[in-house]
Amino acid sequence: MPEVKGSQLFDFTYSTLTDKGCVDSANLSFTVYEEYTAGVDTLLDVCDNNGVFDLFDELEGNPSGTGTWTGPNGFVTTDYKAEFDPTTADGGVYTYTVPDNVTPAGTTMCSGSEATITVTLYKSPSAGEDVAYDVCRSDLEIDLIDYLDDTANSGGVFIDVNNGDLPIGNLLDVSQLVAGVYNFRYEIQGHASCLLDTALIEITISEVEVPTASNQTFCAVDGETVNSLVANNGYDFNWYDTAIDTTPLPLGTVLINGEDYFVTAVDENGCESPKIAMTVTILPFGDDNCESCIKDGISVNGDNVNDVFDLCNLPETYPNFELNIHNRYGVTIYKGTKSTPLFSGKSNVSGTLGKQLSSGVYFYVFDPKDGMTKPFQGNFYLSK
Structure with missing residues (x-):
């Protein structure tokens, strides 16, 4: 039987000879109708970054091109072609229906059928845009x-573009890499139906040269802090208490005698160099090499010049300090803290509270109360 499209009329003539040698013949005519097939139900995974395609091409089996489509949200076609655009179309069940094949008189010769394509639509993931960053070798480990x-x-x-496109983890130890530019590719596909999306990450690793810093000596009476430390060969510097600390010391941290401090150079981008160590020596109060900022006399004559016992910057350096002033008989006539007005020639202790003291030599003891620095003492002359 030849392939029939729609319907086809076949005519046959049968001829024979009679006993008397005459030709006898008969004609046979019949019409063969095609049985339209809709194909086989199909499950189809589609990603929204796939290209436009025809649903008819996705039907399994051997569907006839005589049907039409219906689908979600009023989707309908007038013929067998059904363009599907994943960026705008909906997922769901799409039905392909082929009609009955009928005679001109309306008699159904072959019944129609239908097949469905169930489309599951997946959203494609994004790798984002290409990016470029500067990082510091001192950052140690970064997360891509x-x-x-x-x-x-x-x-x-993540793919290491510079190393044969080898997959790597997301953690990158930049401290093990030399300064330079490194390229990585981020790949993401999501569902198997989606096209691979990629983005490039360019990482520039900067390395800062180590600073120079010598051992430094200060006077306890000056109450020097980290802000007084000096280093060279750097845009800026960070000071640390130990070689493994990651948080810099506050600039107001009081320096400790015999303590090692560690410094890094910092560039304009905030990258740090490796640490180097230096040692601080604090000369005690009264050392011959130190000049005290505390004056050896005050005059309370009302001219507003040198009329209080000025402690310089010591209250800021040692905020928990205590100051005791005694007369020549060892009697305490003043007790001071950071919240107490400076000594101006008047007693502030019970028994002599508010009394204007006489001229003469007075003795003081300054106790830093920081748990590290020893108290120091001296004397001054009070005049009127």
């Missing part, structure tokens, strides 16, 4: 995930 574009989705893999 933190350097992805904000629109990137998680769940992808």
Whole structure:
């Protein structure tokens, strides 16, 4: 039987000879009708970054091109072609229906059928845009995930472009790499039906030269802090208490005698060099090499010049200090802290409270109360 499209009329003539040698013949005519097939039900996974395609091409079996389509949200076609655009179309069940094949008189010769394509639509993930960052070798370990574009989705893999396109983890120990430019590719596919999306990450690793810093000596009476330390060969510097600390010391931290301090150079981008050590020596109060800022006399004559016992910057350096002033008989006539007005020639202790003291030599003891620095003492002359 030849292939029939729609319907086809076949005519046959049968001829024979009679006993008397005459030709006898008969004609046979019949019409063969095609049985339209809709194909086989199909499950189809589609990603929104796939190209436009025809649903008819996705039907399994051997469907006839005589049907029409219906689908979600009023989807309908006038013939067998059904263009599907994943960026705008909906997922769901799409039905392909082929009609009955009927005679001109309306008699159904072959019944129609239908087949469905169930489309599951997946959203494609994004690798984000290409990005470039500067990082510091002193950052030690970075997470490449933190350097992805904000629109990137998680769940992808990183590829080392400079090292034979080998997959790597997201953690990168930059301290083990020399300064330079490194390229990584972020790849993410999501569902198997989606096309691979990629983005490049360019990482420039900067390394800062170590600073220079010598051992330094200060006077306890000056109450020097970390802010007084000096280093060279750097845009800026950070000072640390130990070689493994990661948080710099506050600049107001009081220096400690015999303590090792560690310094890094910091460049304009905030990158740090390796640490180097230096030692601080604090000369005690009264050392011959130190000049005290505390004057050896005050005059309370009302001219507003040198009329209080000025402690310089000691209250800021030692905020928990205590100051005791005694007369020549050893009697305490003044007790001071950071919240107490400076001594101006008047007693502030019970028994002599508010009394204007006489001229003469007075003795003081300054106790830093910081748990490290020893108290120091001296004397001054009070005049009127």
